[in-house]
Amino acid sequence: xxxxxxxxxxxxxxxxxxxxxxxxxxxxxxxxxxxxxxxxxxxxxxxxxxxxxxxxxxxxxxxxxxxxxxxxxxxxxxxxxxxxxxxxxxxxxxxxxxxxxxxxxxxxxxxxxxxxxxxxxxxxxxxxxxxxxxxxxxxxxxxxxxxxxxxxxxxxxxxxxxxxxxxxxxxxxxxxxxxxxxxxxxxxxxxxxxxxxxxxxxxxxxxxxxxxxxxxxxxxxxxxxxxxxxxxxxxxxxxxxxxxxxxxxxxxxxxxxxxxxxxxxxxxxxxxxxxxxxxxxxxxxxxxxxxxxxxxxxxxxxxxxxxxxxxxxxxxxxxxxxxxxxxxxxxxxxxxxxxxxxxxxxxxxxxxxxxxxxxxxxxxxxxxxxxxxxxxxxxxxxxxxxxxxxxxxxxxxxxxxxxxxxxxxxxxxxxxxxxxxxxxxxxxxxxxxxxxxxxxxxxxx
Amino acid sequence: xxxxxxxxxxxxxxxxxxxxxxxxxxxxxxxxxxxxxxxxxxxxxxxxxxxxxxxxxxxxxxxxxxxxxxxxxxxxxxxxxxxxxxxxxxxxxxxxxxxxxxxxxxxxxxxxxxxxxxxxxxxxxxxxxxxxxxxxxxxxxx
Amino acid sequence: xxxxxxxxxxxxxxxxxxxxxxxxxxxxxxxxxxxxxxxxxxxxxxxxxxxxxxxxxxxxxxxxxxxxxxxxxxxxxxxxxxxxxxxxxxxxxxxxxxxxxxxxxxxxxxxxxxxxxxxxxxxxxxxxxxxxxxxxxxxxxxxxxxxxxxxxxxxxxxxxxxxxxxxxxxxxxxxxxxxxxxxxxxxxxxxxxxxxxxxxxxxxxxxxxxxxxxxxxxxxxxxxxxxxxxxxxxxxxxxxxxxxxxxxxxxxxxxxxxxxxxxxxxxxxxxxxxxxxxxxxxxxxxxxxxxxxxxxxxxxxxxxxxxxxxxxxxxxxxxxxxxxxxxxxxxxxxxxxxxxxxxxxxxxxxxxxxxxxx
Numbered sequence: 001x002x003x004x005x006x007x008x009x010x011x012x013x014x015x016x017x018x019x020x021x022x023x024x025x026x027x028x029x030x031x032x033x034x035x036x037x038x039x040x041x042x043x044x045x046x047x048x049x050x051x052x053x054x055x056x057x058x059x060x061x062x063x064x065x066x067x068x069x070x071x072x073x074x075x076x077x078x079x080x081x082x083x084x085x086x087x088x089x090x091x092x093x094x095x096x097x098x099x100x101x102x103x104x105x106x107x108x109x110x111x112x113x114x115x116x117x118x119x120x121x122x123x124x125x126x127x128x129x130x131x132x133x134x135x136x137x138x139x140x141x142x143x144x145x146x147x148x149x150x151x152x153x154x155x156x157x158x159x160x161x162x163x164x165x166x167x168x169x170x171x172x173x174x175x176x177x178x179x180x181x182x183x184x185x186x187x188x189x190x191x192x193x194x195x196x197x198x199x200x201x202x203x204x205x206x207x208x209x210x211x212x213x214x215x216x217x218x219x220x221x222x223x224x225x226x227x228x229x230x231x232x233x234x235x236x237x238x239x240x241x242x243x244x245x246x247x248x249x250x251x252x253x254x255x256x257x258x259x260x261x262x263x264x265x266x267x268x269x270x271x272x273x274x275x276x277x278x279x280x281x282x283x284x285x286x287x288x289x290x291x292x293x294x295x296x297x298x299x300x301x302x303x304x305x306x307x308x309x310x311x312x313x314x315x316x317x318x319x320x321x322x323x324x325x326x327x328x329x330x331x332x333x334x335x336x337x338x339x340x341x342x343x344x345x346x347x348x349x350x351x352x353x354x355x356x357x358x359x360x361x362x363x364x365x366x367x368x369x370x371x372x373x374x375x376x377x378x379x380x381x382x383x384x385x386x387x388x389x390x391x392x393x394x395x396x397x398x399x400x401x402x403x404x405x406x407x408x409x410x411x412x413x414x415x416x417x418x419x420x421x422x423x424x425x426x427x428x429x430x431x432x433x434x435x436x437x438x439x440x441x442x443x444x445x
Numbered sequence: 446x447x448x449x450x451x452x453x454x455x456x457x458x459x460x461x462x463x464x465x466x467x468x469x470x471x472x473x474x475x476x477x478x479x480x481x482x483x484x485x486x487x488x489x490x491x492x493x494x495x496x497x498x499x500x501x502x503x504x505x506x507x508x509x510x511x512x513x514x515x516x517x518x519x520x521x522x523x524x525x526x527x528x529x530x531x532x533x534x535x536x537x538x539x540x541x542x543x544x545x546x547x548x549x550x551x552x553x554x555x556x557x558x559x560x561x562x563x564x565x566x567x568x569x570x571x572x573x574x575x576x577x578x579x580x581x582x583x584x585x586x587x
Numbered sequence: 588x589x590x591x592x593x594x595x596x597x598x599x600x601x602x603x604x605x606x607x608x609x610x611x612x613x614x615x616x617x618x619x620x621x622x623x624x625x626x627x628x629x630x631x632x633x634x635x636x637x638x639x640x641x642x643x644x645x646x647x648x649x650x651x652x653x654x655x656x657x658x659x660x661x662x663x664x665x666x667x668x669x670x671x672x673x674x675x676x677x678x679x680x681x682x683x684x685x686x687x688x689x690x691x692x693x694x695x696x697x698x699x700x701x702x703x704x705x706x707x708x709x710x711x712x713x714x715x716x717x718x719x720x721x722x723x724x725x726x727x728x729x730x731x732x733x734x735x736x737x738x739x740x741x742x743x744x745x746x747x748x749x750x751x752x753x754x755x756x757x758x759x760x761x762x763x764x765x766x767x768x769x770x771x772x773x774x775x776x777x778x779x780x781x782x783x784x785x786x787x788x789x790x791x792x793x794x795x796x797x798x799x800x801x802x803x804x805x806x807x808x809x810x811x812x813x814x815x816x817x818x819x820x821x822x823x824x825x826x827x828x829x830x831x832x833x834x835x836x837x838x839x840x841x842x843x844x845x846x847x848x849x850x851x852x853x854x855x856x857x858x859x860x861x862x863x864x865x866x867x868x869x870x871x872x873x874x875x876x877x878x879x880x881x882x883x884x885x886x887x888x889x890x891x892x893x894x895x896x897x898x899x900x901x902x903x904x905x906x907x908x909x910x911x912x913x914x915x916x917x918x919x920x921x922x923x924x925x926x927x928x929x930x931x932x933x934x935x936x937x938x939x940x941x942x943x944x945x
Contacts, residue, residue, distance in 0.1 A: 006451040013453025155516040156537045168548040186576030206566030219495035220558040245824045255760035257817040442481040
């Protein structure tokens with residue numbers, strides 16, 4: 001009895017009130033979903049099923065030739081999409097892990113949604129090498145397993161490095177995501193009944209917040225953040241080296257690794273903004289996601305946009321400086337050749353439009369941020385398009401030049417992937433707490 | 446027999462904890478529960494750094510070693526000369542070793558956490574003890 | 588270490604150092620080669636890098652760096668010294684292949700003009716930024732952003748034009764950024780060394796500064812290694828003769844540089860990484876100071892090895908210049924109050940109070 005009085009007295013403390021308000025705000029976003037929600041999930045699931053799975057099944061049935069890729073552009077928008085989704089995934093890890101190491105305060109509004117975005121985006125990215133393989137049933141040959149068919153992986157190939165890098169990234173991202181959720185699952189458990197309660201209880205692994213648990217948890221979280229940070233750098237560097245290891249002009253350049261990493265963070269910030277701005281409004285999370293935090297994210301986006309702009313400039317200038325006909329030829333063709341529309345969209349969206357973020361009013365206007373983030377998503381997709389497809393279309397020998405356009409199965413699969421992404425994100429938003437409750441509580445004093 | 450104290454604010458909780466430790470209570474007899482990590486509490490209770498990082502270190506070293514050994518030894522056993530690269534190329538094998546270091550390190554750290562925290566705590570899951578929002582100090586007496 | 592300098596003495600000291608450099612260079616010519624280039628690039632890099640770190644901290648609303656600000660700010664007065672050294676090095680521009688065979692951009696006149704202009708611009712903006720930062724003025728962040736952009740541009744230009752063009756037409760798109768990151772790391776190391784001037788402090792802000800610098804050294808040494816590896820692997824893998832000859836000349840076992848090349852990597856990354864893995868080591872000033880000296884030596888060797896296979900570099904002159912410049916830099920740091928015209932201990936009470944106290 002006395003204990004219950006003590007609990008009630010403790011709960012009445014203003015700090016406790018604030019913490020419980022955070023819980024209520026976030027958990028109210030997980031209420032029983034209505035028809036509109038299920039309608040949206042159904043819509044995206046249909047898009048996923050029909051556009052992605054359907055077209056992929058068609059491709060498996062008819063063969064990889066139904067895609068538009070052929071000589072000289074052997075890598076088409078499957079690879080563009082692969083790099084696009086891996087890039088988006090990286091920003092989630094940056095916000096989660098890297099900002100944790102820097103003790104940034106604006107991290108706590110986004111890190112849960114960003115981690116979810118990472119996991120889902122890596123799943124989307126991981127599909128593409130399989131789709132691009134054509135004979136997807138042989139995909140297991142990519143892994144070094146002892147076998148009787150005289151197969152061994154070529155560890156010196158960047159495509160094999162990709163296998164290790166993406167597998168590691170998916171695993172560590174899922175672990176990191178899950179670990180962050182353990183205390184929050186225990187909180188959600190309190191607000192649920194019946195089967196849902198048992199599920200959340202099991203998922204929380206019996207977390208009660210004792211001193212032993214917190215001590216080990218803090219160390220684990222710091223270690224995972226410490227591991228995830230070089231992972232952000234290394235995985236997208238490995239993806240960039242898929243291109244840089246080749247001698248294709250426009251691909252074989254040393255700046256690719258940091259350039260791609262900066263670009264990944266840039267595109268990921270764009271996607272986080274695209275997802276979180278509507279989410280904040282629709283789930284009424286204004287209290288837990290203040291505009292200050294969006295402004296900081298916008299500044300990060302501006303910073304990485306400038307790094308990307310630096311890379312564009314240096315590549316172009318040094319291509320001219322080199323006196324190498326092929327190198328400079330590729331860059332000239334980018335600006336004035338067959339794919340110039342893609343190039344100038346890329347330059348406008350990635351370099352010009354984020355300049356608006358120098359203005360404070362733009363940074364603090366969620367509408368403007370949303371628009372710019374959409375531009376960034378589009379621009380970064382076109383950047384990968386330009387790098388991959390235009391470079392391949394304009395290599396050394398003029399007789400071997402040729403253009404590429406995507407065919408309907410490729411476009412369909414791309415649309416289907418977006419369907420998958422949004423479907424999974426909607427499911428995340430309803431069944432998991434979209435803001436890291438425990439971390440938000442730490443900020444209450 | 447144990448004394449249970451409940452607090453709504455971190456400040457009161459830390460104050461009382463410090464008081465208890467100063468008054469001579471053995472930190473090992475004190476169990477605390479908190480809704481979010483409180484680093485000061487770990488200092489007051491003189492807790493040793495967690496063992497999880499040893500798991501991570503061993504895992505990471507194993508991963509790096511596995512990366513280099515798997516690639517180099519299999520390449521030496523069955524040389525596949527490709528692209529005028531040396532049979533054992535250190536730069537590419539470094540990448541594989543690095544990725545495996547991170548993978549094994551991260552998974553070992555997680556395993557270490559599970560083991561040292563004795564989770565999943567089946568008893569807690571079944572008994573439905575709750576992770577409350579309050580700060581609590583439980584002092585074991587006698 | 589160092590003597591106290593007011594602005595007049597600083598000017599005099601700079602001119603004396605430049606004169607010694609010029610004299611020694613002319614005496615040793617042609618063996619002197621790139622010695623002045625290396626020394627100038629090292630000190631400009633570390634000064635601008637240190638100020639860039641302060642700018643970065645200001646932009647991200649850090650508070651840990653405030654005790655460091657006055658001494659870091661004083662490093663802005665190393666930039667004109669670097670500019671003077673660049674000017675006295677003009678006779679040595681003949682080491683570059685484009686001196687005999689100029690193009691529109693790469694010819695002596697435009698080269699000198701644009702670098703002088705860059706020095707002037709960077710110095711002006713840096714001086715403005717540090718002035719605002721030390722006073723805790725409102726416009727600090729604005730000038731910090733401008734400065735960072737100029738730092739990136741300036742160090743990239745130094746990397747590309749002073750070091751990369753020596754092997755024209757070989758190029759690496761990451762080269763400019765690689766030199767810039769080396770400079771930033773040098774800046775962190777330089778700031779670790781300034782801790783010597785208030786080593787006896789054991790208050791909380793100093794501990795925080797020390798811990799932050801240790802962590803930054805660890806992180807950016809690894810970041811540097813990432814850039815080093817990125818360049819290496821692309822060139823190694825592509826195996827294109829026009830590209831590999833640059834690396835082969837510098838790291839191949841058949842060259843006299845095979846050992847320095849490996850030492851460079853060992854000094855700039857391996858040593859700081861494994862020493863600073865232990866959390867305690869990051870907080871010990873003697874450890875980070877020693878590591879700072881090792882890293883700075885490594886960066887010097889790095890700049891040296893970029894030039895040495897192609898042009899003669901007089902080691903005695905290089906050592907002399909580094910000694911003189913170290914003494915001058917230490918004096919500048921010691922005289923921060925006279926040079927910046929701020930009270931001697933504007934360390935813990937900057938005018939600008941943080942809006943949220945944490």
